[in-house]
Structures are given as C-alpha cells and as structure tokens.
Amino acid sequence: MFFILLxxxxxxxxxxxxxxxxxxxFGLSIIxxxxxxxxxxxxxxxxxxPGMFWIMVLFVAVIGVHRSFSYEKEFDxxxxxxxxxxxxxxxxxxxxxxxxxxxxIMEALIIIPFFKFLMIDxxxxxxxxxxxxxxxxxxxMAIASLVSGIAMRARLSEVLLxxxxxxxxxxVIIAATKISGSIxxxxxxxxxxxxxxxxxxxxxxxxxxxxxxxxxxxxx
Amino acid sequence: MPAVLTVSNISKSFDxxxxxxxxxxxxxxxxxxxxxxxxxxxxxxxxxxxxRIMACDGGQISFQNKDLxxxxxxxxxxxxxxxxxxxxxxxxxxxxxxKLALTLRGMTVGLSEIQNQLNYFGIGxxxxxxxxxxxxxxxxxxxxxxxxxxxxxxxxxDEPFSGLDTDGVGLVETALHRWKEIGKSLILVxxxxxxxxxxxxxxxxxxxxxxx
Amino acid sequence: xxxxxxxxxxxxxxxxxxxxxLFNVWNVIVNTPMVPEQHWAQKIxxxxxxxxxxxFLSYFxxxxxxxxxxxxxxxHWDDVGLAAAELGxxxxxxxxxxxxxxxxxxxxxxxxxxxxLTTTLILFLIYIGYFxxxxxxxxxxxxxxxxxxxxIIAFVDVPIIFVSVKFWTPEIQSHPQVEMAQQPxxxxxxxxxxxxxxxxxYALMLTYxxxxxxxxxxxxxxx
Numbered sequence: 001m002f003f004i005l006l007x008x009x010x011x012x013x014x015x016x017x018x019x020x021x022x023x024x025x026f027g028l029s030i031i032x033x034x035x036x037x038x039x040x041x042x043x044x045x046x047x048x049x050p051g052m053f054w055i056m057v058l059f060v061a062v063i064g065v066h067r068s069f070s071y072e073k074e075f076d077x078x079x080x081x082x083x084x085x086x087x088x089x090x091x092x093x094x095x096x097x098x099x100x101x102x103x104x105i106m107e108a109l110i111i112i113p114f115f116k117f118l119m120i121d122x123x124x125x126x127x128x129x130x131x132x133x134x135x136x137x138x139x140x141m142a143i144a145s146l147v148s149g150i151a152m153r154a155r156l157s158e159v160l161l162x163x164x165x166x167x168x169x170x171x172v173i174i175a176a177t178k179i180s181g182s183i184x185x186x187x188x189x190x191x192x193x194x195x196x197x198x199x200x201x202x203x204x205x206x207x208x209x210x211x212x213x214x215x216x217x218x219x220x
Numbered sequence: 221m222p223a224v225l226t227v228s229n230i231s232k233s234f235d236x237x238x239x240x241x242x243x244x245x246x247x248x249x250x251x252x253x254x255x256x257x258x259x260x261x262x263x264x265x266x267x268x269x270x271x272r273i274m275a276c277d278g279g280q281i282s283f284q285n286k287d288l289x290x291x292x293x294x295x296x297x298x299x300x301x302x303x304x305x306x307x308x309x310x311x312x313x314x315x316x317x318x319k320l321a322l323t324l325r326g327m328t329v330g331l332s333e334i335q336n337q338l339n340y341f342g343i344g345x346x347x348x349x350x351x352x353x354x355x356x357x358x359x360x361x362x363x364x365x366x367x368x369x370x371x372x373x374x375x376x377x378d379e380p381f382s383g384l385d386t387d388g389v390g391l392v393e394t395a396l397h398r399w400k401e402i403g404k405s406l407i408l409v410x411x412x413x414x415x416x417x418x419x420x421x422x423x424x425x426x427x428x429x430x431x432x
Numbered sequence: 433x434x435x436x437x438x439x440x441x442x443x444x445x446x447x448x449x450x451x452x453x454l455f456n457v458w459n460v461i462v463n464t465p466m467v468p469e470q471h472w473a474q475k476i477x478x479x480x481x482x483x484x485x486x487x488f489l490s491y492f493x494x495x496x497x498x499x500x501x502x503x504x505x506x507x508h509w510d511d512v513g514l515a516a517a518e519l520g521x522x523x524x525x526x527x528x529x530x531x532x533x534x535x536x537x538x539x540x541x542x543x544x545x546x547x548x549l550t551t552t553l554i555l556f557l558i559y560i561g562y563f564x565x566x567x568x569x570x571x572x573x574x575x576x577x578x579x580x581x582x583x584i585i586a587f588v589d590v591p592i593i594f595v596s597v598k599f600w601t602p603e604i605q606s607h608p609q610v611e612m613a614q615q616p617x618x619x620x621x622x623x624x625x626x627x628x629x630x631x632x633x634y635a636l637m638l639t640y641x642x643x644x645x646x647x648x649x650x651x652x653x654x655x
Contacts (some may be wrong), residue, residue: 004323015350016311075351076305083271083307084324085297146585150578154569164561166580167554168589171596178600197597209588213581216502219275220268220574234571236649277573278505 004091005081009098012071021068023060023106029054035117036122042119049120050180054136054173056114057107061140062162064102065148068095073152079114084219092145092214096207099141104134120184132196136176139199142206143169149210150217175199221248223389224374224405225270225281232265235273241429243279247374250403254410254420261426263409264304267376271301283374286366298373302363302380310352314338317351318366329369337365341391356383364395373406376391381415436643449629449636456629460613465618473537478623480530482630484552488590490520490634491555498580510576511649513583515641517562519634524556546636547598554593558586 013019034052038045072078081091115122123129144165151160175195182192225247227353232240236381239262247253255263268274270281272288281288283401286295301307308317336419341361346354351362360383369373381393399406410416425432435444439644460478497513500506531549532542562582569575 001324008320011316012309012311025533069281071310074310076303076307079268079271079273079301079303079305080309080321080324082320083273083296083301085293085295085326086324087293150581151565153574154565154578156564159309160561160565160569163564164558167557167561168585169552171589171592174596174600194599195596198592198599201592205588206585209585209628213502213584217577217581219577220273233573236572275574275577277507 001086002093005086005090005094008099009068009094010101013098013102016064016071018071019064020102020105021066023064023102026063027056027060027106027110030059031114031117038118045118046184047181049118050177050184052118053114053180054176056110057103057137057176058140058166058169058173060106061099061103061144064098064106065095065141066158066161068099068102069148069152070157071098078218084204088215088218089211091218092149092210093207094187095149096141096145096210099145100134100138103141104136107133107137111178123184124186125183129160129180132179132199135196135199135203136172136179137170139172139202139206140169140176142203142210143172146206146210146213153220171198172202221245224249224251224284225407226280227270228280228282228284230266230269230276230281232262232269232274232276232397238429240269240276240426243426243429243431245424246247247265247405247407249405250400251421252400252406252408252419254408254411254416254423255425255426256416258424262429263426264378266426267301267305267378267407267409270376271299271303272296273301273303275306291326298371299376300367300370300372300374301376302367303378304382306351306359306363308351308362311350314343314347314351314354314362314365317362318369322369325370327369327371333339333364334369337368338362341365357385357388360384361388361391364392368395372404374407375399376407378409379411381410381412383417389430435647436640438588442639445636449632452490452629453633456626459622460626463618464606464622471551473534476530477535478626480534481623482627483526483530484548485627486634487520487527487552489524489631490516490523490638491559491583491587491590493638494520494583496551498592501576501580507576507593507649510580511642512638513580514566515638515645517559517579517583519637519641521556521559521563523634524552524559527552545601547594547599551590551594554597555586555590558582558589562586 034056038048038052072081077190082088114120147160147165147168151157151164155173175198178195179192180201182195221411225244227246228244230240231238243266245253255266257263265274269276270288283296283299288296288299298425306317308321312320315331315334315338318338319329319331322329335344335347338344341364343354343358343361343365346358351359354362360380364380367377380396381389384392395409396406400419406419408416408419411417437446458476460475464475464478466472466474493516494513497509497516501509501513527549531552534546535546536542562579565582566575566579569578
C-alpha cells in the first residue's frame with residue numbers, strides 16, 4: 001500500500017511539477033540573494049557555505065511540504081486517502097519519502113549553480129558529501145512532513161509551518177552544517193561521526209513518531 | 221434484517237458550539253435513510269464523521285458489527301462516502317483518479333471498464349482531461365461512475381442531485397433505484413421532500429443537533 | 433480563585449505552600465553561604481535551576497497528557513495538556529530571564545550558547561508556536577489533537593536538541609550544579625529544599641490552572 005501511495009505522490013507531481021518547480025525557483029532566488037548579500041572574500045564565503053546551503057534547503061523544504069500538503073485540500077482530495085481502508089501511517093510515509101525525493105532532485109539541479117555563483121570549490125570526496133546530504137534530507141523531511149501534517153488543516157498554516165518547524169529541526173541543521181563543513185574541510189570521519197548519529201536518530205525517531213501520530217491527526 | 225450501521229450518541233462541536241448532540245440511529249441491511257434539515261444543521265458533518273474523515277467529540281459507530289472509530293482501517297472496506305467535493309486530484313484525469321481511488325481500496329479494475337462507466341454517465345469523451353476543468357455536473361457524474369465501480373455495501377452520499385441537468389438527474393434516479401433493488405444500504409442527504417419520500421425508507425430530520 | 437479555595441484541601445495546600453515559599457526566599461537570602469567570586473548573583477541559582485526543572489517537568493506532563501488524550505479521547509487530558517503547557521512556558525521564561533542575570537557576572541556576558549540554556553530557548557520557541565496554533569489554528573476541537581501531537585514531538589525532540597547543542601559548543605562549561613558534590617553542604621540542602629518547594633508550587637499551580645480552564649470551557653459551551 002505504501003508503494004501505491006508513493007507512486008501516487010510521484011505521479012501527481014510528474015503531472016503538475018508544482019512542488020519541484022517551486023522548490024527549484026525559490027532555491028535559485030535564495031542563492032542569488034546570498035551571492036549579493038555576501039560580497040566578501042572567498043575564504044569567508046567558503047566557511048559560511050555549509051550554513052548557507054542548509055538554510056536554503058530548509059526554506060525550500062518548507063515551500064515543498066507546504067505545497068505537497070495544500071494540493072491535497074483542493075477538491076477535498078485528502079478525503080480519498082483518509083477514508084480509504086488503509087493505515088494512515090502510510091500516508092505519512094509516502095509524503096515523507098516523496099518529499100525526500102523531490103528535495104534531492106532539487107538539490108541535484110541546484111548544486112552546481114550554488115558552487116559556481118558563490119565561487120566555492122567542490123568537495124574532494126563528492127560521494128561522501130552526496131551520501132550524507134541525502135541522509136540529512138531524509139531527516140529534515142521526516143520532521144517537515146510531520147509538522148506539515150499537523151499544520152495543514154489549521155488556519156494560518158503557512159505561518160505556523162515555519163514557526164513550528166525551525167526550532168524542531170534545529171538539531172538537524174546543526175548536525176548538517178557540521179557534517180558538510182567537515183567534509184568540505186576534509187576532516188576524518190571520526191570528527192563528524194557523532195553528527196551522523198544524530199541525523200540517523202532523527203530519521204528513526206521522527207519516522208516512528210510520525211507513523212504513529214498520523215492516524216490521530218489526519219482526520220479533519 | 222441485520223443492522224449494517226449503528227450510530228450511538230455521536231456529538232460534535234465547532235468552537236464549543238454543539239452541532240450534533242447525541243445522534244443515534246440504526247440502519248438495517250437494504251434500507252435507505254434520508255437525512256434532511258436546514259443548511260448548516262450538520263448533515264454533511266454527520267456523513268463525514270461516519271466516513272472517518274472528520275473526528276467526532278464522542279460516541280460510537282459500529283459498521284457490520286465492528287467498531288468503526290477504534291477498529292482497523294479494513295473494517296470500513298465496504299463503506300463508501302461521496303461528498304460535495306469529488307475527493308479527487310485536480311491534476312489527474314477522470315480515469316486516473318478512479319483507477320487510483322480503486323487501487324487504494326484494494327481493487328483492480330481495467331481501464332476499459334472504467335471508460336465504459338464514464339461513457340454511461342456521459343463524460344466518456346472527457347475521460348482523459350484533468351478534472352480541474354470539469355463543471356459541477358460533470359464532477360457529480362464522475363462520482364457516480366466511481367460509485368458504480370466500487371464494491372460497497374453502504375453508500376453515504378451528500379446531495380446526489382446537485383448541479384445536474386435533466387439527463388443527469390435521470391441517471392442518478394436510475395442508479396439509486398437499482399442500488400435499492402439489489403439490497404444495498406444507503407444514507408442520502410436530500411433537500412427535496414418528494415425525492416426524499418421516493419427514495420427513503422425512513423426520513424430523519426435533524427434539528428438543533430438532534431434527530432426529530 | 434474563590435471557588436478553588438472553597439475546597440478545604442486546596443485551601444490547606446495553598447496556605448502551606450505560600451508559607452513554604454516565603455520560608456524558601458528567607459532561607460536563600462539569609463541562610464545560604466556566599467560563594468566567594470559570585471557574590472549575590474549566585475543566589476539566583478536557587479530560582480533558576482528549580483524553574484528549569486519545573487519547566488521541563490511541565491513539558492513532560494504535556495507529552496503524557498497528549499498521549500493520554502489520544503488513547504482515552506477524553507477532553508480532561510486536553511485541559512491538563514494546555515495547563516501544563518502554559519505553566520511550562522511561564523517557568524521557561526523565568527529560566528531565560530534569570531539565566532542572563534546569573535551569567536553576566538560569571539561569564540562576563542549575558543548570553544552564552546550553553547546546552548541547557550539553548551535547549552530551553554529552543555523549547556520555548558516551539559511552545560510559542562504551540563500557543564499560536566492554539567489561538568489561531570481554527571476550531572478548538574480540531575486544534576486539540578494537533579496540540580497533543582505537538583506536545584509529544586516537542587518533548588521527543590528535547591534529548592536530540594540537547595545532545596546536538598552540547599556537541600555544537602563543546603568548549604562551553606556546563607552549569608556549576610554539575611559539580612554539586614563539591615559544594616558546601618549549606619548550598620546543597622537549601623538547593624534541594626528550594627527544588628522541592630518549587631515542585632510543590634508547580635503541582636498547586638497545575639491543579640488551579642486545570643480548574644480555571646474547566647470553568648472557562650463550561651462558560652464557553654453555555655453561550
């Protein structure tokens with residue numbers, strides 16, 4: 001059932017391209033703003049780059065999950081999912097994994113402009129960077145999908161979503177900046193393994209909590 | 221006749237204003253209940269609570285002798301709800317939406333069969349268009365085509381005649397009569413007294429949050 | 433307040449706890465030994481740490497109430513959750529106010545990203561969102577479930593936040609209470625006393641708050 005739901009998320013997105021496109025354009029405009037507002041020496045930018053990257057990802061993730069949950073409200077489409085005889089936890093899982101896929105696609109498209117516009121060198125171990133980035137995306141999306149599920153039917157959901165999400169996601173952002181910073185600096189794994197552990201903990205805990213709680217919060 | 225649906229003491233408030241107060245009734249197999257009442261009296265709310273789309277504040281619902289509020293999602297397999305809105309994705313076509321909705325209910329139906337139903341309900345030529353361009357009447361026809369394809373035992377349907385032309389009204393009437401004949405159970409929300417008498421085995425008037 | 437105090441048990445506890453609190457203040461000011469380098473500023477420690485403890489306890493109560501609300505589907509647990517969330521936020525605000533007062537003479541600056549203080553700040557921000565949700569989120573019946581879920585995930589997040597902030601700034605020293613064992617006995621006893629009295633005060637405030645929320649809900653539903 002999870003794969004049916006995931007397929008639906010991907011298919012709806014394939015049709016409209018609303019989520020990925022809005023994420024991509026928003027991400028690009030953030031990079032542009034960063035480039036204009038940090039017109040300083042390249043070494044300083046290189047130090048700040050991991051932080052900038054994850055701030056951008058966080059903003060873009062908010063746009064993505066908000067869109068992904070608000071199209072469910074058009075024509076009352078969400079009713080199809082929650083009135084169907086399926087475990088609602090799977091709705092959370094499909095939103096989470098599809099959000100993770102969209103975020104990763106967006107990053108794949110945006111990473112080269114990001115490095116080139118801000119004039120930063122590519123990391124020396126690209127595969128490790130890609131692997132850790134995907135894990136962090138997964139952690140961010142776990143929290144974002146859960147919070148979006150809570151906020152989607154509330155009034156002012158577009159305000160509540162970032163207000164609730166940013167503090168909740170702060171451990172992931174700290175870990176993400178540390179991991180990316182270490183990889184960019186070429187530090188050994190033992191320097192940043194603790195941060196990877198934190199990211200994995202978030203994935204496991206929020207995955208389980210989201211799966212369990214969604215049954216109670218999905219209803220109108 | 222065995223009871224299909226037993227509703228006991230359902231209550232629901234919006235911002236502490238009670239909309240439904242201790243609603244209780246029983247629906248037997250093959251019976252049709254028509255819910256009537258003024259606008260905003262909570263008829264649609266009641267249907268949404270029965271379909272588990274909306275949470276209620278208190279009470280019990282038992283469907284085919286299983287607790288609908290606490291039991292597993294599979295218990296509502298034979299229950300279908302059709303609301304005001306189509307509950308389908310605007311960017312997908314009629315065929316894709318029906319296909320998806322059926323898959324979520326664990327049913328595999330061929331595309332040609334879906335196309336046949338859509339043809340019967342008069343929207344066959346637009347079956348590949350996204351439903352965002354559909355008119356109210358077309359969406360109503362779409363919902364009925366979907367209902368024909370699902371293997372339900374209890375249908376909750378909210379104002380089946382709204383937005384339809386004369387042809388469409390005829391189609392709904394035929395469908396409702398056929399469903400009644402083959403012994404399915406229905407709960408309808410209607411506003412027209414004569415139609416309510418025609419289809420309903422029982423009419424429940426909701427007023428001030430309770431059944432009169 | 434009057435209705436609350438009409439109950440004899442409530443009245444006894446109220447008087448008792450007020451008396452204990454007054455004794456606590458007197459005890460802290462007069463009896464506790466001065467710490468050489470910190471002077472008077474150190475006295476705030478007897479308020480700061482118990483407030484933090486009570487605040488976290490209160491948010492723990494919010495989580496338990498959230499879980500119970502989902503299991504029992506009983507509005508009583510929503511009242512408990514709301515009351516605990518409000519009190520928790522009051523105590524967290526106290527922590528955030530007293531923290532800089534204590535920190536200024538010791539660290540030389542009002543704010544340092546100390547793990548406990550940072551966790552408090554993040555949790556405080558989450559709960560500001562929680563109250564925004566409660567007040568602007570829509571129908572109270574609907575928001576109840578969202579608030580319960582939020583209370584659960586906020587507290588689940590606490591250990592993760594704490595660990596990550598701790599490793600984020602490893603060079604920052606923790607609070608002095610970590611070295612509690614080496615403190616003179618006068619401090620330890622008074623501190624534990626203050627902690628106990630704050631907890632009792634919290635219990636009383638929680639009962640009162642739940643009582644008030646009940647009355648408010650009843651008035652609301654009779655309109």
